Amino acid sequence: MKKTTLSLILASALLAAAPSLALAQAGQQAGAAQTQGTPSQLVLENTQRVLSTLEQRRPEFTRDRAALAEFVKSEFETMFDRDYAARQVLGRHGRGADDADIAYFADALADSLLRRYGSSLLDFNTRLQARIVSESALPRGLGVRVASELLRQGGEPIPVTYLMRQSGGQWKVFDVQVEGVSFVSTFRRQFDNELQNKSIRQVADELRGGRVQVDAGI
Secondary structure, three states: OOHHHHHHHHHHHHHOOOHHHHHHHHHHOOOOHHHHOOHHHHHHHHHHHHHHHHHHOHHHHHHOHHHHHHHHHHHHHHHEOHHHHHHHHHHHHHOOOOHHHHHHHHHHHHHHHHHHHHHHHHHOOOOOEEEEEEEEEOHHHOOEEEEEEEEOOOOOOEEEEEEEEEEOOEEEEEEEEEOOEEHHHHHHHHHHHHHHHOOHHHHHHHHHHOOOOOOOOO
């Protein structure tokens, strides 16, 4: 995977951020709850909010990378169902694993990912516009698929698909696909070999220590 594609996946994950905020706003607006609480509407509204924040705070984030890291981490933790996504990344290696081990791996993966690629969001084009293409149910009642496009001047639209599920009464993202490249599938392939010979906690510890890194060169 090219670094630019992984950066787009990270940015796209943030663009669907803070569903709890959107749901709260919807509840405050009489007559609007039926439309503003849907996954598609959350993606659309929060895309513009996060793009706007990145643009408005760009000078601050450029000189203060700690502030950027805090913003990225806060948004990512709010909207991403990290434990469920981690189980998908672990695949067969996560079957029957303790919840504590899954959470430990999820934290290590997210921290490594954001530490290595979070600053790339400063290069992201914040003048993009989002368009919802479709919303459909996933098989076996697992959630919904929201297909969208990021529209850019002078270029082809960038297809971005969000896989979302209900967690704690909120819609949360557990996979992002940019131009057909999946966050979950990419890292499942990367960690498969490691997990054949090591425990989940061993791989997580190596991620935390920098001995294993998320790789944009897949």
